Amino acid sequence: xxxxxxxxGNIGFGYIQTDKRYVSFFKDGAWDEGVLTEDxxxxxxxxxxxxxxxxxxxxxxxxxxxxxxHIVAFRPDLNAERMESSAKRLEMPVFPKxxxxxxxxxVVEANAAYVPPYGSGATLYIRxxxxxxxxxxxxxxxxxxQFRILCTPVGPYFKGGVKPLTIRVSDFDRAxxxxxGNIKAxxxxxxxxxxxxxxxxxxxxxxxxxxxxxxxKVEETGGANFLFxxxxxxxxxxxxxxxxxxxxxxxxxxxxxxxxxxxVEEREVFLEEVKDFAECGLCGTxxxxxxxxKIVDHGKEICLPSGMTQMGPVTKKLYDTLxxxxxxxxxxxxxxxxxxx
Numbered sequence: 001x002x003x004x005x006x007x008x009g010n011i012g013f014g015y016i017q018t019d020k021r022y023v024s025f026f027k028d029g030a031w032d033e034g035v036l037t038e039d040x041x042x043x044x045x046x047x048x049x050x051x052x053x054x055x056x057x058x059x060x061x062x063x064x065x066x067x068x069x070h071i072v073a074f075r076p077d078l079n080a081e082r083m084e085s086s087a088k089r090l091e092m093p094v095f096p097k098x099x100x101x102x103x104x105x106x107v108v109e110a111n112a113a114y115v116p117p118y119g120s121g122a123t124l125y126i127r128x129x130x131x132x133x134x135x136x137x138x139x140x141x142x143x144x145x146q147f148r149i150l151c152t153p154v155g156p157y158f159k160g161g162v163k164p165l166t167i168r169v170s171d172f173d174r175a176x177x178x179x180x181g182n183i184k185a186x187x188x189x190x191x192x193x194x195x196x197x198x199x200x201x202x203x204x205x206x207x208x209x210x211x212x213x214x215x216x217k218v219e220e221t222g223g224a225n226f227l228f229x230x231x232x233x234x235x236x237x238x239x240x241x242x243x244x245x246x247x248x249x250x251x252x253x254x255x256x257x258x259x260x261x262x263x264v265e266e267r268e269v270f271l272e273e274v275k276d277f278a279e280c281g282l283c284g285t286x287x288x289x290x291x292x293x294k295i296v297d298h299g300k301e302i303c304l305p306s307g308m309t310q311m312g313p314v315t316k317k318l319y320d321t322l323x324x325x326x327x328x329x330x331x332x333x334x335x336x337x338x339x340x341x
Contacts (some may be wrong), residue, residue: 001112001113002113002253003113003114003115003116003117004113004114006114006116006153007118008116008117008120008121008122008153009122009154009155011074011122011153011154011155012154012155012156013125013154013155013156013157013286014152014154015116015152016152016153016223017040017152018111018114018150018151018152018153019038019110019111019114020036020038020107020110020111020112021037021040021107021148021149021150021151022034022035022036022037022103022104022106022107022147022149023035023036023037023038023146023147023148024095024099024132024146024147024148024150024323025144025145025147026093026095026144026145026146026147027077027143027144030095031099031147032092034103034147036098036107036110040150040255042148043144043228044133045120045134045135045336047135047136047137047263048131048133048134048135048136048137049131049132049133049134049135049136049141049142050053050131050132050133050134050142051138052136052137053132053136054186054187054190055090055091055092055131055132055136055141055142055184056082056129056130056131056132056185056187056286057083057084057086057087057090057092057129057130057131057183057184057186057303058127058128058129058130058186058305059079059083059126059127059128059129059184059284060079060126060127060184060286061073061074061075061076061079061104061125061126061247061285062123062125062126062326063108063115063123063124063126063151063312063340064115064118064122064124064326064327065115065116065117065118066118066326066328067118067327067328067329068253068328069118070328070339070340070341071108071112071115071339071340071341072326072328072336072337072338072339072340073108073333073337073338074251074326074336074337075103075124075134075247075251075336076100076101076104076246076338077097077101077335077338078247078250079100079104079128079247080095080097080100080101080304081097082183082184082245082247083095083100083128083130083184084097085182085183086129086183086184086185089180089183089185089298090180090183090185091141092130092132092141092142092145093145094261094312095128095130095147100128101338102148103128103147103149103263104126104128104338105326105338105340106341107126107149107150107190107340108124108126108149108151108340109340110125110333112340114151114152114318115153115192116153117298118327119242119331119333120276121155121156122153122154122155123153123154123179124151124153124154124285125150125151125152125153125154125285125340126149126150126151127151127152128139128147128148128149129148129149129150129312130145130146130147130148131145131146132144132145132148133145135160138198150187150190150238154286156287157287160288162287162291162311162319163291163309163310164291164292164293164294164304164307164308164309164310164311165205165206165282165290165291165292165293165294166203166205166292166293166294166295166296166308167204167206167207167208167221167282167292167294167295167296168199168204168206168207168208168212168295168296168297169201169203169207169208169210169260169271169295169296169297169298170195170199170208170209172191172192172194172195172207172208172209172210173212174188174191174192174195174207174212174219174220174222174242175188175191175209175212175219175242175325176207176212176242177212177213177242178241179212179242180280181212181219181240181241181242181243181244182241182242182243182244182245183244184244188244189222190222191225192207192222195207195222195334196211196222197288204296205222206224207222207280208221208226208295209221211240211242211270212242212282216267216268216270216271216272217238217240217268217270217271217276218238218240218270218271219240219242219243220238220243221282223284223286224246224282224283224284224286224287224290225237225238225243225244225246225248225249225268225282225283225284226238226280226281226282226283227249227252227280227281227283227289227311227315227318228269228274228277228279228280228281229277229278229279229280229315230277230278231276231277231278231305232335233262233263233314234262234263234264234265234266235253235256235262235263235265235314235318236264236266236267236269236277237249237253237265237266237269238266238267238268238269238334239266239267239268239337240268246283246284246287247285248283248284248285248288248289249283249284249323251322251336252283252289252318253266253324254333255318255321255322256318257333258333259319259321259330260317260318262314271297271336274295275302277304278304278305278306278312278314279291279304279306279311279313279314279315280292280295280304281305281311281315281319286324287313288319288323288326289311289319289322290309291306291312291315292304293306293307293308293309294308
């Protein structure tokens, strides 16, 4: 298939409308068959549940062109499972796992001309989402829901590519104790907007959020999990009930153990111990791993030994191995790569 005339090497991480998207309605206790449509607009009643009470959840995954020319998606079954958890937490109907993966496949197939070529540095970002559709004035779940999937070609999440970031310890909480921090709900991201805008205004790339209970333990950023490397080469990732279970982080943990033979600790990470780590990265679908060079805690600078010019050596090995798996250069564990074309 002939690709769209897009400057693949210079697109940013933004929305470019593609030809088709998937739409399915839940009504009277069941999902309809779902369709692909060219209409990119959503028409809602002014009292729709999503507008009144923020009843909306979403996912994010990518499709790639591999080295041998196939179009693939990375572990969409895990996105389906995570969306199921999100739906149950917000009293929304579950979109079945098999249908989720099938819908992702259909959307990518229909927009194959927008999947960036291998080696371009760009990917096709896929955004499944669901929201309360019918009018709701009392505080209660909606009765009708719409599930949609859009996709858009994107470049690197952080401008300038893979270079170490400077982040700050935030005074804001990302999630409440026993709240919704462990699901991918739109309301979580709305809460982070003021914190990220003020961080950028002060010259920082991102926020480090601490646990909402004691504010002594590292949780995550607005859109990524943390990954640390100790001075003796162990990989450490924070564990908390209010952290979103990142599919990228889980994949990196497997890569660290099974491909690189590294020791991995998934545990509580205290802010006080961050100064003793050798490397730090932010991991998520959008950027895979973005290295962190400096963390500023209310004026006190924590400068990682890995520096401000490039990824640390262990982080780089993790990044190269996982992206190698995604792009077909390295053999993937069974079930990780979903071939679309």
